[in-house]
Amino acid sequence: MNEIEVACAVIVRQGRILVALRGSQMEHAGLWEFPGGKVDANEAPEQALIRELKEELLITVKVDQPLTVVTHDYSNVRIRLIPFLATLVDGEPKPIEHEKIEWYHPDDLPVLPWTDADIPLVMEVVDLLG
Numbered sequence: 382m383n384e385i386e387v388a389c390a391v392i393v394r395q396g397r398i399l400v401a402l403r404g405s406q407m408e409h410a411g412l413w414e415f416p417g418g419k420v421d422a423n424e425a426p427e428q429a430l431i432r433e434l435k436e437e438l439l440i441t442v443k444v445d446q447p448l449t450v451v452t453h454d455y456s457n458v459r460i461r462l463i464p465f466l467a468t469l470v471d472g473e474p475k476p477i478e479h480e481k482i483e484w485y486h487p488d489d490l491p492v493l494p495w496t497d498a499d500i501p502l503v504m505e506v507v508d509l510l511g
């Protein structure tokens with residue numbers, strides 16, 4: 382199966398976490414995710430994350446500690462989701478590609494409809510920050 386690496390960010394501000402709803406034109410439309418995107422060849426996941434967050438939310442982040450990598454098989458592709466805690470250092474996020482974004486308390490995350498790969502990560506975030 383084709384495998385892709387995807388870096389994503391758990392951005393925490395004043396106890397709340399930035400989450401994004403995938404838009405109708407995107408794969409997995411209508412599901413929530415942590416912002417991020419595919420890691421290009423010859424790119425470190427941290428670099429990919431900084432690049433993707435500039436493109437899709439117009440923000441600059443500092444990448445902090447890594448969280449636990451999740452490997453998930455969708456029907457057509459295997460993804461390695463590589464999460465990091467991150468801190469917003471410049472800009473106020475705007476949903477350029479997503480349907481909308483929200484800041485949620487960690488304890489409110491589990492009830493959202495998530496992309497399948499994110500479920501273990503959501504649990505880790507609740508354990509760590511909830």
Ligand SMILES: Nc1nc2c([nH]c(=O)n2[C@@H]2O[C@H](COP(=O)(O)OP(=O)(O)OP(=O)(O)O)[C@@H](O)[C@H]2O)c(=O)[nH]1
Nearest residue numbers: 387389408409414415416417418419460462496498499
């Ligand atoms: N950003 C992000 N993608 C995720 C998460 N969980 C998850 O399964 N994915 C999947 O990983 C893939 C990442 O694709 P993307 O569309 O965000 O990446 P990208 O911006 O580089 O895509 P592009 O090729 O359309 O430019 C999608 O299939 C997406 O559904 C997550 O928490 N965050």
